[in-house]
Amino acid sequence: MTAERHVDAVVIGAGTAGLTAGALLAEGGARVVVVAKGVGSTHLAPGTVDVLGYDPDRVEAPGAALAGFVAAHPEHPYARLGPDAVEPALEWFRAKVQAGPQPGYAYVGDLARNHMLPTAAGALRPSALVPETMAPGDAAADTSPVCVAGMRVLRDFHPELCAANLTAAGIPARAVELEVDMGRADANALGLARRLDDPSFRAAFAGQLGSKLRGGERVALPAMLGLRDPHRVWTELQERLDTPVFEIPTLPPSVPGMRLSDVLRAALRAAGGRLVLGSEVVGGERDGARVSAVRVHASGHDVLYHARWFVLAAGGLNSGSIELGSDWVVRETALGLPVHGAPGPGEPRFLPDVFAEQPLSRVGIAVDAGLRAEGTENVLVAGASLPGAVPWKEGSGEGIALTSAHRAAAAVLAAERIEATA
Numbered sequence: 510m511t512a513e514r515h516v517d518a519v520v521i522g523a524g525t526a527g528l529t530a531g532a533l534l535a536e537g538g539a540r541v542v543v544v545a546k547g548v549g550s551t552h553l554a555p556g557t558v559d560v561l562g563y564d565p566d567r568v569e570a571p572g573a574a575l576a577g578f579v580a581a582h583p584e585h586p587y588a589r590l591g592p593d594a595v596e597p598a599l600e601w602f603r604a605k606v607q608a609g610p611q612p613g614y615a616y617v618g619d620l621a622r623n624h625m626l627p628t629a630a631g632a633l634r635p636s637a638l639v640p641e642t643m644a645p646g647d648a649a650a651d652t653s654p655v656c657v658a659g660m661r662v663l664r665d666f667h668p669e670l671c672a673a674n675l676t677a678a679g680i681p682a683r684a685v686e687l688e689v690d691m692g693r694a695d696a697n698a699l700g701l702a703r704r705l706d707d708p709s710f711r712a713a714f715a716g717q718l719g720s721k722l723r724g725g726e727r728v729a730l731p732a733m734l735g736l737r738d739p740h741r742v743w744t745e746l747q748e749r750l751d752t753p754v755f756e757i758p759t760l761p762p763s764v765p766g767m768r769l770s771d772v773l774r775a776a777l778r779a780a781g782g783r784l785v786l787g788s789e790v791v792g793g794e795r796d797g798a799r800v801s802a803v804r805v806h807a808s809g810h811d812v813l814y815h816a817r818w819f820v821l822a823a824g825g826l827n828s829g830s831i832e833l834g835s836d837w838v839v840r841e842t843a844l845g846l847p848v849h850g851a852p853g854p855g856e857p858r859f860l861p862d863v864f865a866e867q868p869l870s871r872v873g874i875a876v877d878a879g880l881r882a883e884g885t886e887n888v889l890v891a892g893a894s895l896p897g898a899v900p901w902k903e904g905s906g907e908g909i910a911l912t913s914a915h916r917a918a919a920a921v922l923a924a925e926r927i928e929a930t931a
Contacts, residue, residue, distance in 0.1 A: 511804075513813045516540045518921060519803055521790050521843060522822035522830070524549030526892025526910035528773035528784075529598075530820045532605070533918035535780030539925065542814060543777065544788040544805050548770060550824065550893070550906075555758035556732070556765025558602065558616065558638035558911065560595060561587075562623060562904020569649075571637050571908075572596070572620030584850075584871075584897040586909045589878055590916055596620055598911040599638055608779075609772035613740035615641045625649040627729065629666055629759050631674025631682075635904055640765050642734050642743045645727060646755035648680055655682040656726040657757075658718055660689045662696040665760040666731040682729075685721045689714070701733040702764045705742050715749040722750065732756040732764045739768060788812070790823075790843040798886045800844060818921045821846070821882065822891040822914065825873055830894060833858065833869065841874055841894075847883045849875035849896040870899045880917050889917035 516539075520531040523545035531543040561571040561578060568574045575592035582588060587595075599619070606616050616638050618624055623635035625648040633648050645651070655675055659668030668684035675682035691700055704710045722728065728746075734756050735742030746754045758765060777784055788807040793800050802815040823830035823843060831848060833839050837858065839851035850872040852858055857868055873896025875883035880895070882888040891913040893900065900906035 511811045511813050513815065514542070515815045516542050517816060517925070518818040518820065519544060519814045519816045520820045520822060521545065521803070522549060522824060522892065522894075523547070523770075523784060523786060524551055524822065524824060524892060524910065525769070525773065525907055526894075526914045527820070527822035528770070528777055529602075529911055529914035530822055530891055530918045531782045531784070532773060532776040532780055533601075533915060534820075534921060535777060535782035537918065537922040537925075539818075539922065541782045543782065543784045544790060544803075544814070545784075545786055545823070546789045547786065550828070551766040551770035551773075552763055553761045554763055554766045554906070556640055556763055556769050557626065557636040557643070557758075558599065558907040559635070559900075559904040560599075560620060560637040560908035562635035563902065565902075567635055568623060568904075569635075570620070570622050575620075582897070586895045586898050586913055587905070588897075589876070589880065589895075590912050594916060595908055595912050598908075598915045601915065602638070602911055605776045606772050608776075610775045611737065611739055611768060611771070613744075614768065615740070617641050617644050622649065627671065627675060627757050629671060629731070629757055631671040631678070633678055637908070640739070640756070640768070642739055642756045642765070643732075643758075644755065645753035646729060646757065648678070651727070652680050654723075654726045655680055655729050656722055657682055657684045657729045658687055658721070659684065659731070660687050660696070660701065662689055662691050663698065663701065663731060663759075665697070666757075671729070671757065687714070687717055687721070697762065698731050698733040698759050698764050699736070699762045699767070701731070702736040705733060706735045706737050711742060711745060712749070715746055719750050722752065726752060728752060728754045729757050730754065731759045734764075736764060736767060793844045798884060800885060800888055803844070817887060818924075819888045820891055820914075820917050820921070821874065821888060821894050822910075822917075824893045826869060828893070831872060831874070839869070839872055844882075844888065846885070846888070847875040848872055849883075866899060866902065870902075871897050873897065879920055880913060881920070889920055891917045
């Protein structure tokens with residue numbers, strides 16, 4: 510027997526776009542449930558909010574560059590959303606971080622300029638809005654010497670490589686290695702972040718690190734400065750070491766990305782929304798152009814969620830929300846919606862140059878100017894499910910996610926108000 514639930518809106522996907530849309534809908538008074546197979550892209554991403562990093566060269570001021578970018582890319586999500594829609598979405602996000610579950614934690618920056626943050630390999634990457642714990646690493650504001658500290662137990666962060674590439678980029682850097690007892694043979698940044706939430710471990714860690722520093726050096730660490738209380742961990746380390754400290758994103762699981770997810774989940778819960786993970790949308794029921802329900806498979810049984818509105822924010826090809834079948838046809842997997850941007854019959858799907866823009870790069874769900882899925886009256890699309898962008902190449906992913914989620918939620922709430930007063 511299939512269980513049934515009735516809500517005002519169902520959001521599919523628990524990444525930045527899905528959680529944002531769910532929180533905004535709940536804040537607007539809608540009964541909303543967010544359903545997703547897994548935790549979304551947040552746990553894989555660096556935790557920064559990239560608005561526009563490349564066009565195609567590095568962008569210094571994303572706010573100033575957006576209008577020209579939109580004019581040159583009329584099918585891009587930013588063209589549908591409008592450049593002026595980005596800043597309000599960033600402001601909402603900043604406020605949610607401030608009110609979030611990590612006391613004192615904040616994001617800094619705006620559209621006026623991009624921060625230039627080191628990656629784990631020592632390359633510099635532009636981002637508009639960044640965690641405070643990464644801000645002292647901004648090479649656009651500070652090129653003073655850096656001590657890159659690694660841990661022997663952390664096998665996916667190589668401080669010598671990072672330091673060498675920072676030095677080549679004009680930032681004097683050297684590497685040191687710390688001995689950290691994790692009580693296990695292998696470790697990752699998440700395990701270290703949990704240990705650093707412990708004051709006694711933090712004090713011992715600061716003592717060992719301080720003995721290796723030279724005067725005038727900033728400290729770069731893998732992104733591990735606490736999971737539950739990053740502001741306290743970060744500020745206390747800086748006070749103990751008497752020098753700026755900053756995080757560098759590492760391989761997943763991403764600690765800053767998990768913090769970001771926790772912020773958005775808290776916003777959803779605070780507004781009365783519900784999150785159901787481990788739930789895969791396996792189909793929908795339609796009444797003409799309206800989707801009336803989605804069928805969700807979870808824990809060995811199906812649940813039918815009936816709603817007036819649906820927001821699809823389940824990602825694109827990378828997440829499996831859109832797939833290329835063995836018949837070479839590109840499909841949206843949850844509701845069978847039409848896609849846009851796929852190569853036509855006989856056209857190549859892939860190019861031999863792995864760094865070239867692939868023919869499938871900009872594929873997404875076909876939408877109208879209001880982000881409504883083609884052929885539907887009540888399905889809105891947000892985030893990486895939208896066509897027309899190459900977020901990894903543009904440095905635009907979280908900016909698109911936040912802004913499109915705002916637009917989708919606003920469209921639903923506006924339609925609900927009109928219906929309520931009709």
